[in-house]
Each structure stands twice: as structure tokens, then as C-alpha cells.
Amino acid sequence: xxxxxxxxxxxxxxxxxxxxxxSLLSAKDLQEEIxxxxxxxQKTIRVRWNHITGADVTGSWVLHSLLQHLSHRGNHLVxxxxxGPMYQLLQLVDTYASKEKSPQTSPHYSLTDMLFHLGxxxxxxxxxxxxATNFLGFVIHNLxxxxxxxxxxxxxxxxxxxxxxxxxxxxxxxxLGVLIGVVLVYQSVDQLRRFGAEVxxxxxxxxxxxxxxxxxxxxxxxxxxxxxxxxAQIGLMRLNQEIDALDVMGLxxxxxxxxxxxxxxxxxxxxxxxxANFVALGGGAAMCGIILDMPFSAFMHQLNxxxxxxxxxxxxxxxxxxxxxxxxxxxxxxxxxxxxxxDLGRHTTKAVVESIFLVICLDALFSVFFSKIGM
Amino acid sequence: MITETRPLISVxxxxxxxxxxxxxxxxxxxxxxxxxxxxxxxxxxxxxxLMRTLLGLNHPAHGQVSIDGLNPFLPEDQKKLQTRVGVMxxxxxxxxxxxxxxxxxxxxxxxxxxPQDLAKMIAALRLKMVGLEVDTLQKYPSQLSGGMVKRxxxxxxLALDPKILFLDEPxxxxxxxxxxxxxxxxxxxxxxxxxxxxxxxxxxxxxNFLCDHVGAIVDKKIVSGPLERVMAHPHPWIQDFFWGExxxxxxxxxxxxx
Numbered sequence: 001x002x003x004x005x006x007x008x009x010x011x012x013x014x015x016x017x018x019x020x021x022x023s024l025l026s027a028k029d030l031q032e033e034i035x036x037x038x039x040x041x042q043k044t045i046r047v048r049w050n051h052i053t054g055a056d057v058t059g060s061w062v063l064h065s066l067l068q069h070l071s072h073r074g075n076h077l078v079x080x081x082x083x084g085p086m087y088q089l090l091q092l093v094d095t096y097a098s099k100e101k102s103p104q105t106s107p108h109y110s111l112t113d114m115l116f117h118l119g120x121x122x123x124x125x126x127x128x129x130x131x132a133t134n135f136l137g138f139v140i141h142n143l144x145x146x147x148x149x150x151x152x153x154x155x156x157x158x159x160x161x162x163x164x165x166x167x168x169x170x171x172x173x174x175x176l177g178v179l180i181g182v183v184l185v186y187q188s189v190d191q192l193r194r195f196g197a198e199v200x201x202x203x204x205x206x207x208x209x210x211x212x213x214x215x216x217x218x219x220x221x222x223x224x225x226x227x228x229x230x231x232a233q234i235g236l237m238r239l240n241q242e243i244d245a246l247d248v249m250g251l252x253x254x255x256x257x258x259x260x261x262x263x264x265x266x267x268x269x270x271x272x273x274x275x276a277n278f279v280a281l282g283g284g285a286a287m288c289g290i291i292l293d294m295p296f297s298a299f300m301h302q303l304n305x306x307x308x309x310x311x312x313x314x315x316x317x318x319x320x321x322x323x324x325x326x327x328x329x330x331x332x333x334x335x336x337x338x339x340x341x342x343d344l345g346r347h348t349t350k351a352v353v354e355s356i357f358l359v360i361c362l363d364a365l366f367s368v369f370f371s372k373i374g375m
Numbered sequence: 376m377i378t379e380t381r382p383l384i385s386v387x388x389x390x391x392x393x394x395x396x397x398x399x400x401x402x403x404x405x406x407x408x409x410x411x412x413x414x415x416x417x418x419x420x421x422x423x424x425l426m427r428t429l430l431g432l433n434h435p436a437h438g439q440v441s442i443d444g445l446n447p448f449l450p451e452d453q454k455k456l457q458t459r460v461g462v463m464x465x466x467x468x469x470x471x472x473x474x475x476x477x478x479x480x481x482x483x484x485x486x487x488x489x490p491q492d493l494a495k496m497i498a499a500l501r502l503k504m505v506g507l508e509v510d511t512l513q514k515y516p517s518q519l520s521g522g523m524v525k526r527x528x529x530x531x532x533l534a535l536d537p538k539i540l541f542l543d544e545p546x547x548x549x550x551x552x553x554x555x556x557x558x559x560x561x562x563x564x565x566x567x568x569x570x571x572x573x574x575x576x577x578x579x580x581x582x583n584f585l586c587d588h589v590g591a592i593v594d595k596k597i598v599s600g601p602l603e604r605v606m607a608h609p610h611p612w613i614q615d616f617f618w619g620e621x622x623x624x625x626x627x628x629x630x631x632x633x
Contacts, residue, residue: 024458024487024536031493056536057568058487058497065496092567096503103499105476105512339517342471 002033004066006040014042016070019051022059030062045070046078049086060089064097128336135332139262142254146263151252157260165226165261166268170275172225173218177276180217181283184208189291198292202299203306205284210311214277216363219322222269223355227330230261231351234334235344243335253335262327269323270316277315310375318366322359329355383408383539383571384429389438391424398424400595402438406588411565411572412599413582415616416592422575423465425592426541429573430462443538457486461537465544467528469516475502475527476512482534501530506560522553526560533564540565542574546581558584579616579625591616 003020022030047067055063067090071077080087109117145151188204234257237243246253281303288294333351337344382405389402398421406412416422427433429440431447443459445452469478479498483489489497499509505526516524525545532540545561546554558581565572576582582589582602590599593612598605606617606626617626 024483024489027493028488028490031490057500057533058483058489058536061497061500062493088567093500096500103476103495103509103512105480105495105498106474107513340471342517 003030004033004037006037006045014040014045016045016047017051018047018049018063019053021053022055022063024056024058027058027062030059034062034066039070039073043074044076044078047080049080050082052086055086055089057089057093060086060093061097064090064093132329132332135335136328138254139258139328139331142252142259143262146255146259151255154256154260157256158264161260161264162268164229165222165264166272169222169225169268169272173221173272173276174279176217176221177214177279178283180213181205181209181280181285182287184213184280185284185287186291199302201288201292202284202302206281206303206307207311209280209284210277210307210315212315212363214280215273215315215318215322216359218269218273218276219319219326219359220356222265222272222323223326223359224352226265227326227351227355228348230327230330231333231337231348232344234331235337235347238335238337239340239344258327258331261331262324265323265327266320269326270319273316273319277312314370314375318363321362321366325358325362326355329358381408382406383443384573385441386429387439389428389440390436391421391428391433392436397595399435399592402595402597404590404597404599406571406573408571409569410588411561411574411586412588412590413586414573414575414590414592415577415582417612420592421595422592423543425597426543426573426575430460430541431456458535459538460541461532461535461539462541463525463528463532463543463545465547467516467524469524469528469531471516474513474515475507475519478516478527478531479512479534482531486535498534501534502527504533504564505530506556521548522557525549525557529560533568538571540570540572542572544575544577546576546578551580554578554581555584561585579622583625
């Protein structure tokens with residue numbers, strides 16, 4: 001005996017007997033019951049809802065669709081005469097009931113839509129590149145203006161960002177540097193031992209760390225740490241209309257927000273790189289001591305033989321360029337934020353991915369350049 | 376029109392504090408079943424904190440809260456309250472990564488375990504009830520205007536057929552015409568669905584139009600009761616709110632009683 005039953009009385013009349021709770025929480029079971037309900041052959045059905053103990057909008061909807069279904073089938077429904085709560089709820093549902101069978105709740109995508117989006121993405125990409133180039137020019141112009149003291153410059157802001165992106169990055173850069181040194185030595189000793197050339201581990205370590213790995217690891221870390229922070233800070237300021245407020249006050253957002261950040265990065269990244277180089281070599285030296293029994297003096301001697309000062313320069317020269325790339329992309333993506341938190345998150349991610357990508361591209365270009373000029 | 380019945384929400388001895396800052400002290404109030412209870416108070420007087428406490432989002436230092444006989448701080452009661460309480464947060468709090476339709480379907484499928492097709496139909500029904508078109512279902516919250524976001528948020532608050540509806544500044548940020556339509560919508564829904572509504576508001580017009588009971592948060596306590604009784608309270612803030620220049624214009628009709 002469920003909540004929905006067809007019964008026939010003495011006179012042979014079919015009665016739709018409804019009972020129980022017709023509410024949100026019972027809606028699922030009710031619908032299931034209705035789906036498996038054998039429908040009567042008689043045309044006239046008398047509806048009785050006086051045994052319903054409680055109903056809400058969702059439950060009434062289920063009842064409403066059952067009654068609709070029956071009358072579409074050609075049944076003649078005789079509703080009770082009482083105009084109690086059940087009747088009123090049914091009236092309410094009937095007023096707002098949607099004619100559509102299954103309303104769309106998610107945007108529908110067809111093949112042409114997909115093509116459209118692909119094309120749109122491509123165009124946006126192109127536009128973004130020109131926007132970014134525009135931004136680069138604008139920032140460089142502002143940098144020059146700042147150096148020529150043609151516009152005010154906030155030393156406090158620079159100091160603050162130097163602390164944030166430089167000083168505060170030192171612990172993690174240091175830790176990573178040591179680990180990289182250790183890993184490099186550990187890996188190369190194994191390979192070089194086969195040729196009896198363990199001593200060249202030091203050469204490998206020295207050159208790879210100073211030329212490439214030191215600066216790359218530092219840049220990637222800073223891109224993740226500061227590039228994302230720039231994008232998020234500026235993006236949030238945009239959402240709060242703080243950028244507009246600056247603009248209206250005549251304080252140019254690029255000069256006040258971007259220049260100190262980018263300058264701080266340009267100053268701190270080479271210093272961080274130098275620091276990373278030192279700790280990586282230190283970690284490598286310690287590892288050489290442990291697995292090769294190489295005393296520190298021997299390590300230094302070997303390093304002296306192999307490592308020329310130009311290798312150090314090759315690494316350090318790249319750092320300001322990487323810094324410019326990271327800072328520009330971080331700030332640029334921050335300025336691109338337009339709507340809401342989701343957009344902010346997307347642009348922050350983009351800032352990190354793009355700046356790491358650009359750093360590695362630049363590094364490849366620099367490799368070609370340095371090999372051409374014989375450094 | 377309003378018959379006094381048992382209180383649906385009752386709060387006794389409520390003290391809320393953040394660190395050393397006391398927001399409510401020994402606050403006591405009752406919201407009768409079937410009423411529209413308006414909460415007013417100056418900025419920072421703890422209107423939203425009170426609502427959050429009633430919803431169990433904020434634990435008070437002392438005091439008891441009972442909603443429909445349940446304690447919102449007990450996990451087993453919280454589960455029962457899920458379907459009895461609907462909330463419309465101030466900014467709408469629609470999930471921004473979901474479409475309006477998905478916003479409405481989500482609680483229906485997750486809490487009431489409705490099959491998807493039924494949930495979709497109910498979502499469309501709710502949306503029409505708050506006066507939005509069915510094609511709004513496919514849109515994202517960021518694509519809607521402020522008034523539409525409020526309506527969609529109201530539809531979501533109603534999705535689980537609650538007995539009690541909490542509204543945090545439902546008309547803030549709407550232009551006067553839209554505020555009026557929104558107020559009328561709430562009134563109609565209350566009448567049709569037999570809801571009890573607690574709403575936080577700054578809007579004297581809404582308060583006058585909708586609320587039969589009012590609670591004014593002053594000096595960390597609440598002065599509550601039927602509108603005309605609260606209006607007569609001698610506290611300077613209350614006097615200022617109801618009988619200041621603005622208040623006088625709005626509440627002039629109240630003088631003769633309703």
C-alpha cells in the first residue's frame with residue numbers, strides 16, 4: 001500500500017487515493033511509485049487527497065505532473081471540492097509550471113560553437129600579445145621616466161617590495177639551492193664513476209649551477225611566489241575599483257603599482273641567483289665530501305681550475321631579463337582581471353604559467369646568443 | 376491577520392564575542408511562527424552576526440538558540456535543519472562556477488536526492504516563482520544584473536522548501552522600483568508558502584511594507600516585538616530610526632495603528 005493507489009468503489013468508480021507526505025524528501029520515492037503505477041482503463045477518475053498528511057511545493061509538483069499526465073492521456077479528472085492547502089499548492093504550482101519538458105540548465109555547445117570558441121580563443125590570443133607588448137612599452141617608458149626623475153617615485157614602496165620578493169624568498173631559495181647541489185653531485189658521481197672521472201663532478205656542478213640551474217631555479221621559484229602575488233594583488237585592486245580610484249586621483253596605476261614591483265624584482269633576482277649559486281655549490285661541496293671523501297680544499301682547487309668568472313656572469317646577466325619578464329607578466333595579468341574571483345584565479349594561474357614559459361624561452365635564446373659570441 | 380502562535384525561533388541569554396569585543400550581551404528574542412521579522416540596527420551592531428549565530432555558523436560564548444525546536448549547534452539537529460531553513464546571503468552567494476540552474480539543482484540532488492530530470496523541473500518552477508525566465512537557468516551568476524542575482528539567490532534559498540527563510544539585506548543595492556517589486560515578491564511567497572521570514576534590512580520602506588515584527592539591536596541587546604510596540608520604545612536610536620526625518624515620512628501611516 002503506497003502513497004498513490006487506484007481503487008474502485010462499490011459503484012465501479014475509479015478513485016485515485018493519495019496519502020502520506022508529499023514533500024521534498026519523499027518526492028523521489030513518490031516519483032518512483034508513480035512511474036511503476038498501473039493506470040486504470042476507465043475514463044473518469046475521482047481524485048481524493050484527504051489522506052495526504054503534509055505537502056510542500058516539490059511534492060505538489062510531483063502530484064501536479066501526475067494529474068497532468070492523466071489528463072493528457074484522456075482521463076477525466078474529478079477533483080475534490082475542498083479548497084484547502086493542497087488545492088492552493090496545486091494552484092500555485094500550476095501558475096508557475098513550465099511548459100517545457102526538460103529545461104536546459106547548462107549551456108549547450110554544438111560543433112559550430114566549438115569552432116567559434118576555438119576561433120575566438122585564437123583572436124583573443126593575438127589581441128593579448130599585442131596588449132602585452134603595449135604594456136611592455138608602457139612600463140619601459142615609465143621606467144625611463146622614473147630614472148629621469150620625470151615622475152615621482154616611492155622609495156618606501158620599493159623597499160617594501162624588495163623585502164617581499166627578495167629577502168623573504170631567501171629561505172626557500174636557499175633550501176632549494178642546497179638540495180639542487182646535493183642532487184646534481186649525487187647523480188653525476190654515479191655516471192662519471194664509470195669512466196673513473198669522479199673528480200670532474202666538481203666541474204659539472206660548478207658550470208651547470210652558475211650558468212643555468214641557479215638562475216633557472218630561482219626564476220621559476222620567484223615566478224611562482226611573486227609573479228602570482230603581483231597578479232593577485234593587482235587583480236584584487238582592479239575588482240575593488242582601487243585602480244580606477246588611483247586613476248581618478250591622477251596617480252598613474254602603472255607608475256605607482258608596476259614600477260616598484262618590477263624594479264624590486266630586477267634588483268632582487270640577480271642577488272637571489274647569486275645566493276642560490278653559492279648555496280648550491282656549498283651543498284655540492286658537502287655532498288662531494290660525503291660520497292667522494294673529497295676535502296673542501298680539494299673541491300675549491302678543482303672548482304678554481306674549471307670555473308671561470310665568465311660562467312658566473314652568463315648566469316647573472318640573464319637574471320634581470322627574467323625578472324622583467326616575470327614582473328611584467330604578473331602585473332599584466334593582474335590588470336586583465338575583470339569579473340569576479342574566478343577570473344582572478346584564472347589570471348593568477350596564467351601569470352605563473354606564462355612567466356615560467358617565457359623564462360625558459362628566454363633562457364634558450366640566451367644559450368644560442370652566448371654560444372654565438374663564444375662565452 | 377497575524378495570529379500569535381508559539382515562537383518558531385527563540386534565543387535566550389545569547390552572548391557573542393570576538394576576542395574582547397562583545398557583540399551581543401544576554402540577548403533574548405522570539406520570532407513567532409508565520410511572521411516576517413525585520414532586524415534593524417546601526418552599522419556594526421551585529422545584525423549579520425545574529426543571523427550567522429541562528430544559522431549555526433558562528434558559535435556564541437553563552438546562550439541557547441532554538442529553531443523549530445532544534446539546536447543549530449548540534450550536528451544531528453543541523454542535518455534536520457538543512458531542509459527547514461533557507462538562506463539568502465547579502466551578496467547572493469550563488470556558486471560562481473555553476474550556472475543558475477546548476478545552483479538550484481545542486482541542493483535538490485545532493486540533499487533531497489531527487490533524480491536529475493525532476494530536479495531540473497523543480498528548478499525551473501522555482502525560477503518562475505521568483506519572476507525570472509526559464510532561459511536564466513543556463514546563465515552564470517556573473518552574467519546577471521544585481522536584481523536578477525537577488526532573485527536567483529531567493530530561488531535557491533527556496534529550493535529545499537524551507538519553513539524559515541533568512542534574508543540578509545534582500546533589497547540593498549536595488550533601485551527603489553526593484554526594491555518594491557522584490558518586497559512584493561517576498562510578501563506573495565510568504566503568503567503562498569506559509570513561510571516564517573527573518574530579514575535584516577536598512578530599508579525603512581521594506582520594513583514598513585513587509586514586517587509585522589521587528590527587532591532593533593541596540594546596546595548589544597535586542598528590542599523586539601510587533602512593529603508598533605518597538606516603534607514606541609524610548610531608546611534614542613530607535614526613536615531616531617522610526618521618528619527621524621526619513622522614518623517619519625515612511626512610518627506616518629503607522630500612527631493610527633494597522
